[in-house]
Amino acid sequence: MNEIKIFSPATVANVSCGFDVLGFCLDTIGDEMVVRKTKDKGIRITKIEGYDLPFEAHKNVAGVSALALMEVAQPHCGFEIEIYKKIKPGSGIGSSSASAAGSVWAINQLLGSPFNKTQITNFAMKGEALASGCEHADNIAPAIFGGFTLVKSCTPLQVLAIPSPSKLYATIIHPEIEIKTAEARAILPKQIALKKAITQWANLGSLVHAMHTSDYELISDSLNDIIVEPFRSQLIPYFDVVKTESIKAGALGAGISGSGPSIFALSKGKAAAEAVAHAMKKVYSKTDINFDIHLSKINMEGIRVIKSN
Ligand SMILES: Nc1ncnc2c1ncn2[C@@H]1O[C@H](COP(=O)(O)OP(=O)(O)O)[C@@H](O)[C@H]1O
Numbered sequence: 011m012n013e014i015k016i017f018s019p020a021t022v023a024n025v026s027c028g029f030d031v032l033g034f035c036l037d038t039i040g041d042e043m044v045v046r047k048t049k050d051k052g053i054r055i056t057k058i059e060g061y062d063l064p065f066e067a068h069k070n071v072a073g074v075s076a077l078a079l080m081e082v083a084q085p086h087c088g089f090e091i092e093i094y095k096k097i098k099p100g101s102g103i104g105s106s107s108a109s110a111a112g113s114v115w116a117i118n119q120l121l122g123s124p125f126n127k128t129q130i131t132n133f134a135m136k137g138e139a140l141a142s143g144c145e146h147a148d149n150i151a152p153a154i155f156g157g158f159t160l161v162k163s164c165t166p167l168q169v170l171a172i173p174s175p176s177k178l179y180a181t182i183i184h185p186e187i188e189i190k191t192a193e194a195r196a197i198l199p200k201q202i203a204l205k206k207a208i209t210q211w212a213n214l215g216s217l218v219h220a221m222h223t224s225d226y227e228l229i230s231d232s233l234n235d236i237i238v239e240p241f242r243s244q245l246i247p248y249f250d251v252v253k254t255e256s257i258k259a260g261a262l263g264a265g266i267s268g269s270g271p272s273i274f275a276l277s278k279g280k281a282a283a284e285a286v287a288h289a290m291k292k293v294y295s296k297t298d299i300n301f302d303i304h305l306s307k308i309n310m311e312g313i314r315v316i317k318s319n
C-alpha cells in the first residue's frame with residue numbers, strides 16, 4: 011500500500027465529570043486525510059483545505075505526531091500528508107486530535123501496522139501537546155480506539171475501552187466563537203477542595219458503571235461536573251440556558267465538549283437527540299451568535315479507511 015485516505019473523527023473529551031480522562035468518538039463529523047509514501051525521507055504537509063493552518067511539519071500537530079513516530083520507526087521512506095479539515099480548530103470537538111491521530115494512524119497502516127493502538131496514541135499525544143500545551147489523550151484515545159475510552163494513565167499510557175449502551179446519541183452545538191484549549195486550561199484552578207473531588211470521582215465512577223450496565227438513569231444522574239464547568243462555562247455565551255433547555259427537552263445530561271465552546275448532550279435514542287437539537291438551536295437562534303449543530307451516534311470504530319492503493 012502506497013497511499014491511504016482516511017476519515018479522522020471529531021471527539022468529545024471530558025464528558026462532564028471525566029476531565030482529561032474520559033472521551034467518546036463521533037460518527038458524523040471528522041476530517042479527511044490522504045497520506046502517501048515518498049522516496050524522500052521526512053514528513054511534508056503538501057495540502058491543507060478548510061482552515062488556515064501551518065504547513066511546516068513541526069508547527070502542525072499532524073506533522074509533530076508523525077515525526078515522533080518516524081523517530082522510532084526509522085522507515086526507509088518519507089510521507090506526504092494532505093489535510094481536508096472539516097473540524098474547526100478551537101471548536102472543542104478535538105480538531106487538533108483528529109489531525110494528530112490521523113497522520114500516525116495512516117502512516118502505521120502504510121508501514122504494515124508495526125504499532126498497536128496504545129503506541130499510536132502515544133505518538134499522537136506529542137502532536138496534541140503542541141496545541142494544548144500538555145500531553146492529554148482524552149480526544150486522541152477515542153479517535154483511535156473508537157467508542158468511549160478512559161485514559162487510566164498517561165505515563166505509562168494505559169487506555170481502557172468502555173462499553174456504551176446501543177441507544178446512546180450525542181447532540182453537539184457549536185456556537186461560532188473560538189476558545190483555544192491552552193487558554194481554557196490556563197483559567198482552571200491548580201488546587202481543588204477534597205469535598206468537591208469526592209463528588210467528582212463518585213460521579214465518574216458511577217458514569218463508568220452505568221455505561222457497563224446500560225443504566226440510562228444512572229448515566230443521567232452522573233453527568234455532572236462541579237470542578238471545571240463552573241470556570242469554563244463563563245466563556246460560553248448562553249451555556250446555562252442551553253444546558254437547562256437540553257435537559258428539559260429530554261437529554262440525559264449536557265455539558266461542555268472538551269474545552270468548549272461546543273456543548274454536548276447525550277440522549278437515549280435518535281428522536282430524543284433530535285428534540286435536544288431543536289431546543290439547543292432555539293436558544294442561539296434568538297441571539298446574533300452563529301452556530302452549527304451535529305447529531306451523531308457513538309462511533310465504535312474510530313478512524314477508518316476511505317480508500318487505499
Ligand atoms: N492540523 C491541525 N488541526 C487543528 N489545529 C491545529 C493543527 N495544527 C496546529 N493546530 C493548532 O492547534 C490549535 C487548535 O487546537 P485546540 O485549541 O486544541 O482546538 P481543538 O479543541 O479544536 O482541538 C490552533 O492554534 C491551531 O493553529
Ligand SMILES: N[C@@H](CCOP(=O)(O)O)C(=O)O
Nearest residue numbers: 023030102103104191268269
Ligand atoms: N481535556 C482537555 C480536552 C480538550 O478538548 P478540545 O476538543 O477542546 O481540544 C481539556 O478539557 O482541556
